[in-house]
Amino acid sequence: DAKTTQPPSMDCAEGRAANLPCxxxxxxxxxxxxxxxxxHSQGPQYIIHGLKNNETNEMASLIITEDRKSSTLxxxxxxxxxxxxxxxxxxxxxxxxxxxxxxxxxxLKVEL
Amino acid sequence: EAGVxxxxxxxxxxxxxxxxxxxxxxxxxxxxYWYRRVMGKEIKFLLHFVKESKQDxxxxxxxxxxxxxTGGTYSTLKVQPAELEDSGVYxxxxxxxxxxxxxxxxxxxxxxLTVT
Numbered sequence: 001d002a003k004t005t006q007p008p009s010m011d012c013a014e015g016r017a018a019n020l021p022c023x024x025x026x027x028x029x030x031x032x033x034x035x036x037x038x039x040h041s042q043g044p045q046y047i048i049h050g051l052k053n054n055e056t057n058e059m060a061s062l063i064i065t066e067d068r069k070s071s072t073l074x075x076x077x078x079x080x081x082x083x084x085x086x087x088x089x090x091x092x093x094x095x096x097x098x099x100x101x102x103x104x105x106x107x108l109k110v111e112l
Numbered sequence: 113e114a115g116v117x118x119x120x121x122x123x124x125x126x127x128x129x130x131x132x133x134x135x136x137x138x139x140x141x142x143x144x145y146w147y148r149r150v151m152g153k154e155i156k157f158l159l160h161f162v163k164e165s166k167q168d169x170x171x172x173x174x175x176x177x178x179x180x181x182t183g184g185t186y187s188t189l190k191v192q193p194a195e196l197e198d199s200g201v202y203x204x205x206x207x208x209x210x211x212x213x214x215x216x217x218x219x220x221x222x223x224x225l226t227v228t
């Protein structure tokens with residue numbers, strides 16, 4: 001799986017959009033970008049994934065650049081409960097059988 | 113629908129003792145994974161079951177760790193004998209198998225293992 005690079009930490013004011021960047025310059029054509037987060041002392045939680053098109057769900061939006069070498073996870077209206085470590089993971093989506101390779105992630109702190 | 117459950121939530125044992133962790137995946141999920149995070153390190157993959165078969169056990173650290181999934185339902189991870197460096201949080205995750213699924217992995221809350 002391709003390696004990803006994320007900033008170690010970011011701050012965001014509550015109610016504002018949180019934009020979390022991720023670089024994956026060595027991504028292959030059959031690799032997807034997945035985002036998970038881990039709220040303190042809980043298990044990782046799936047957020048969203050995409051291949052090349054932008055994606056949106058009830059939790060977040062995922063913007064993938066045209067060359068697919070980077071992406072941004074957007075939490076449109078961050079709340080205190082969004083404080084967590086966010087992981088950008090690149091993996092092949094084949095039958096659900098691939099392990100997740102976690103990096104160090106981005107610690108997002110949402111403040112009043 | 114019930115999520116992934118793990119038992120116990122916390123275990124404290126002495127070095128040299130044996131501990132067994134249990135994971136109950138989401139009903140109908142054939143894929144089951146074990147991960148762990150040891151102090152100060154990243155979350156690392158341990159192994160992957162498809163139903164009752166071990167698909168990938170490349171992350172198992174050594175032969176003191178034994179994972180089973182008899183009948184393809186719940187799984188156990190036994191550490192025998194436990195060492196100090198085994199302390200950490202052990203996560204279990206499950207996902208669907210087959211075409212049409214979104215394949216995201218759903219994680220349990222983890223078991224915090226402390227070896228003293």
